[in-house]
Amino acid sequence: MTNNLYPIKFTPILKDKIWGGQKLKTLLNKNSDLPNIGESWEISDVEGDTSIVSNGSLKGQSLKQLLETYKADLIGLKNYRIFKNKFPLLIKFIDAKEDLSIQLHPNDELAAKRHNSFGKTEMWYTLQADEGANLIVGFNQEMTPELYLKHLADKTLTQILNFDKVKTGDTYFIEVGRVHAIGAGVMVAEIQQTSDITYRVYDWDRVDDNGNERELHNDLAIDAFDFDMPDNFRVSYNKTENKSNEMVSCPYFTTNYLKVSETLKKENIHDSFIIYMCVDGHAEISTNGFTETINKGETILLPAAIINYEITSKNATLLEVYV
Known part of the structure; x- marks a missing residue:
């Protein structure tokens, strides 16, 4: 059975987003007529967005079908024991023409209880950033739930957020419970747990074409915050050639x-x-x-x-x- 397996490519699943742009098309050669391509889901087992093989003898099969057929041969024995026929990661490229909403993700326990889902630990690798572009990660001061809620109510949330200037190659590790957002002009590779659970706490007061604001999740989010996180989200790493x-x-x-x-x-x-x-x-x-x-x-x-x-x-x- 393993003889059938080879390096597998999938057809990207492209997502039109209110904040998306054209870099995924112009810089990463994604083929689309969408006006605002915000995300390219490269490998996904999210319900309703399952990746389809685009190369070789398995072309046309879904990631879910591959898992059901090849099991541990596809994802490894220890992974198969834990995840069974669920692929554990969601792999994306993201282009933010405008700021994404200020958001955070719940941990495994909360996500399982509320949404029957995994949590959403993730990381970003910056592929390209316009001059002066930022990522928002964490707070710029020690934070308590009371102080956070006061700024949220006063619409002064941006005063307490940490804005980080970003350039190509900069890498960030975003643990569950940490407030974050990709800023305008930044394109990243995102590696994350298979989960589409996001708690949006602020969306810059923007509205869609019908004048509606996007839904916020502040009631859910307050329990998901970890206000005591250290400032350890920037990733330093070596770049030795021809070595992992x-x-x-x-x-x-x-x-x-x-x-x-x-x-x-x-x-x-x-x-x-x-x-x-x-x-x-x-x-x-x-x-x-x-x-x-x-x-x-x-x-x-x-x-x-x-x-x-x-x-x-x-x-x-x-x-x-x-x-």
Whole structure:
């Protein structure tokens, strides 16, 4: 059965968003007529948004079908024991032409109780940022629920938020309970738990074409905040070429920075699928006589059953992700 498996690509699921732009089309070559492409869901097992294979002999099958057929051969034995036929990660590219809403995500316990869902721990890798662009992460001072609620009521929330100037390569780890938002002019790769649960606390008072404001979730959000979080969300990492450099390692995923300028012989020792997101240049991934090209803005899934493979490039930057 494992002989059928190879490096798998999926058709991106593109999302029109009130704050989206055109960079996913112009910089990452996503094919769409949508006016405001905010997100490209590269690998998704979210209900109603399941990824479909776009290459090779499995073309046309859904990620859910692959899980049901290949089980541990697809995601690894330990992952299959935990997640069964649910894929544990949601992989996206995001383009914010305007500021996203100020938001946070619940932890596993709260998400399970309220929404029958996983929590949403996530990370961002900045692919591109306009001059002066910001990410909003955390507060700029010590915070209490009382002080936060006062600023929320007074519509002065932005006075207590931490605005971080951002440039290409900057990486952030967003734990559950931490307030955050992607600022206007920023494009990121986002790696997260499979969850679409977001608590929106402020949306810049904007309205849609019909004059309606988007729904806020402040009643739910107040219980989901962790007001005592340390200021440890910026990720520092090495960029040694032709070597996997750890960026983020948490119970939900590990992400490495991999700059490739030659042929690398790789071995999967993780009992997990491995995802490669190409954030610059292009590379070829080869195994068992099958070769697939990955270009900037593309994502590829290596099933767990593939142990030995090669990555070849003269100049590619990849994010390497596994659980």
